[in-house]
Amino acid sequence: MAIKVTIDGVEVEVEQGTTVLQAARKAGIEIPTLCYDERLAPFGACRLCVVQVEQMGARLVPACSSPVVDGWIVHTDTPLLQKIRKTVLELLLVHHPLDCPICDKAGECKLQQLAFRYGPDRNRFLYGQERFADPVDMRSPLIERDTNRCVLCGLCARMCEEFQSVGEISFVGRGFTSRIGTVWDRTLDCEFCGQCVAVCPVGALTPKTFKYRVRAWELESTPSVCAYCGVGCRIVLDHKGGTVYRVRADTDVGVNIGALCGKGRFGFGYINSDERLNTPLVRKGEELVPAGWDEAVAALADGLKSAADRYGPDSVAALISGRLTNEEVYQIRTIFRELIGSDNIATPTADGTFPMLDAVREAFGIGASTLPYEALDAANCYVVLGYDLVASNPVVANRIVRTRRRFYEEKRLILIGPKRGKVGVYADVWIPAPARLIPDALAAVLKVMLERGWASFDFENSDAFKQGLAKIDIGALAEALQVEPKLFEDAAEVLHGFSDAVVVPAGFAFAPDLNRRMAEVSANLVLALGGPARSRGMLVLSDRANLQGIYDQGIRTSPLEILRKIESGTIKALYLVGVDPTVHLPGGRRLLDVMGSVEFIAVQDLFRTPIANLAGVVLPASSFAEKSGTFTSGERRVQKLNRAFDPVGNSRPDGAIFEALSEKLGGKVEWNPAALFARIAGEVESY
Ligand code: SF4
Ligand code: SF4
Ligand code: SF4
Ligand code: FES
Incomplete structure (x- = not known):
């Protein structure tokens, strides 16, 4: 039911249950907060948000936790409120060391901003002149804790418990000795998602990657997309002079609701690494020696073309990273298919995802997830299949767990897989x-x-499926799993009562048949429950940022197929783009033994990988921070990467290298991300 309130003279209509703070924000009125985060339940700890309500007389109302009442007349910035806020800040500053000059939060500290705004320039409440003298906890490899600076807003602990479902940190002690701590004061032993650091309004929790290295106001911020897994979290790269100092979640875009996992938030050190390849190398006899770009690309083109001329196009193969942009995928695909005539392009983890996408395409007509992430909020049941979704796609896994916990009566969760883990x-x-x-x-x-x-089993082609079901011996299966047969009934009962189910099959690397079967049964479950709908369907995620984009462009070859061709001696020239088969394919370093039959190997990477020792050409590629383009996420959202700074050293973006290669091969495929995307959009429906 809609109700009306007047805030600072502005009338606003809101739904019943809306808080004063939410109503004020809707009216464009800012109320200061220190302990509020819209993703968490209101806590009411700081009292900075208090407002006056005419109907409440002298009683002050905390805006963040008080629902508005129809007809309320609210004042948010009276002289009395300003005085109260000033006093609250004075009280907070009793225990806060004034070490802003050396605090990493300076310049973006909420306490600093509020003190500046409300202006307490001295403190009447000195508590025996003493400050906390807690030693700064530097034991964690990533997060530094300085409890002396803590204002006890509780955001970190609530974020860890309510949002991240971990509960690693909490309030310990009482009264003046309250602080944020861990069980038995042990060092942080958690998921290192960094959500606590992100919400801490002061410099009590800071990332070690950032500490004493740069001032916040010196940083340039570039929005981009996480280049790790297929969830496609939106990030902001904070950088200066070609060095990334910090990665934050992009809270302006709702995809990941301001969340990141440890990889996405802290795993950027490789971009700044001194070990990165810096210059092209070309083999001269036994040695790889520095070369100019033109010479190196000519050697690459010659190596690929010579093999194609001598042994036929099928002797040339490329293994490409699942982190190439869509535009780069278009280029390499064009080079291989049109200029070389080979279809031997694969990405190492394709078998973990592509067979599932094939199954979804056959069942529902689209080779992609059938619903977006936000459907997880509307669904009332989650069926997670696989080894460990928290490890492969942490932000989605945590969203499922969080939603299940938050709506305890309304939602259900089923896990089928070997590891109980957090989802279990x-x-x-x-x-x-x-x-x-x-x-x-x-x-x-x-x-x-x-x-x-x-459930209704009268969907198209269901007869064969039903015949397959008839063959399943539940007793024997239960025995094999060492569980009671009733467990299957329990799961069925859950789905009977909660049929708006999202099925999330997490694929296994190099097990294409298993992954396909897993997705086929999942699709049949969705059909039996009534078919895909707004809150029912399948989410197919991958372990690399752009596997969906690669699939959408029709690159479907299994890496095992390329491996077989290498082992059988068919492949004579191998172009490795961000891939080292001895690391990324089964067989590991033993593969080095069979590489002898490959006459030409080219490595294009950020680092000198082990296989580079066998290469004829080694090309230094740029990281995702140094290029523009797009990735397609697991919910098939095409998202833009923005170039934060120029390529490091003498490296080049893969797309620029592909352009130079295509030119040498006689058919220039220009690296112009916008133009390339337009071409992709012309080919792939929904782009
Ligand atoms: S890093 Fe994440 S899991 Fe660890 S304490 Fe902070 S919020 Fe909790
Ligand atoms: S450590 Fe930071 S987020 Fe946590 S309670 Fe203290 S001030 Fe708040
Ligand atoms: S869940 Fe995936 S996309 Fe999101 S931050 Fe983690 S690795 Fe990056
Ligand atoms: S923001 Fe309302 S009490 Fe802290």
């Missing part, structure tokens, strides 16, 4: 199936539903 801790039913039996375990659940008439 909050699951209503966990079926501990080893990888190879996950599809059977889910099928057993469907069999129970079929037998009890709990």
Whole structure:
């Protein structure tokens, strides 16, 4: 029901249950806060947000935690409120060391800003002149804790518990000795998502990667996309002079709701590494020697072309990183298919995702997730399949866990997989199936539903599926899994009552058949529950930032196929773009033995990988921070990367190298991200 309130003379209509703070924000009126975060339940700790309400007389109302009442007349910035806020700040500063000149939060500290605004220039409440003298906790490799600076807003602890579902930190002590601590004061032993650091309004929690290295106001900020997994979290790169100092979640774009995982937030050191390749290398006899770009690209073109001329186009292969942009994928695909005539392009982790996308395409007509991440909020059941979604796609996994916990009565969670992990801790039913039996375990659940008439199995081509279900021996399966058969009934019962289910199959590397079966049964579950809908469907995520984009451009070859061709001696020239097969493919370093039959190897990478020792050409590539383009996320959202700074040293973006290579091969594919994207959009529906 809509109600009306007047805030600072502005009438605003809001839904019942809206807080004063939310209503004020809707009216464009700012109320100061220190302990509020819209993603968390109101806490009411700091009292900076107090307002006056005419109907409440002298009683002050905390705006962040008080729902408005129809007809309220609210004042947010009276002389009395200013005085109260000034006093609150004085009290907070009793225990706060005034070490702003050397604090890493200076310039973006909320306490500093509020003190500046409300102006307490001296403190009437000195507490025996003493400050906390807690030693700064520097034991954690990533997060430094200086409890002396803590204003006890509780944001970090609530973020860790409510949002991240970890509960690693909490209030300890009482009264003046309250502080944020860990169990038994141990060092942080957690997911290192850094969410606590991100919300701390002062310099009590700071990232070590940032400490004493740069001032906040010197940084340039560039919005981009995380280049690790396929969730596609929006990030902001804070950098200066070609060095990244910090990665933050982009809170202006809702994809990841301001969350990042440890990889996304802290895993940027490689961009700044001194070990990065800096100049092209060309083999001269036994040695790789520095060369100019033109010479190196000519050697690359010659190596690929010579093999194609001598042994045929099928003798040339490329293994490409799942972190190439869509535009770069378009270029390498064009080079291989049109200029060399080879279809031997694969990405190492394709088998973890592509067979699942194939199954989804066959079932629903699109080779992609059937719904966006926000559907997780509307759904009432989550079915997670696989090894460990928290490890492969942390931000989505945590969103599932968080939503399940927050809506305890309304939502359910089922996990089928070998590892209980964090998802399993909050699951209503966990079926501990080893990888190879996950599809059977889910099928057993469907069999129970079929037998009890709990789902509709009259979808197209369901007869063959039903025949398959008939063959499942639930008793034998339960015995193999060492569980009670009732576990399958429990899961079926959950799905019977909570049918707006999102199924998230997390694929296994190099197990294409298993992944395909897992996705096929998942798709049949969705169909049996009524088919894809706004809050029912499948989310297919990948472990690399742009696997969806690579799939969408029709690069579907299994890396195992390329591996077989290498082992059989078919491949004579191998172009490795951000990939080292001895690291990224099964077989590891033993692969070095079979590489002997490959006459020409070219490595294009940020680092000198082990395989580079066998290469004829080594080309220094740029990181994602040094280039523009797009990635396609697991919800098939095409997102833009922005170049934060120029390529480091003499490195070049992959796209620039592809352009030079294509020119040498006689058919220039220009690296113009906007033009290339337009071409992709002309080919791929929904781009
Ligand atoms: S880094 Fe993440 S998991 Fe660790 S204490 Fe902070 S919020 Fe909790
Ligand atoms: S450490 Fe930071 S976020 Fe946590 S309670 Fe203290 S001031 Fe608030
Ligand atoms: S969940 Fe994936 S995309 Fe998001 S920050 Fe972590 S690694 Fe990056
Ligand atoms: S923001 Fe309302 S009490 Fe802190």
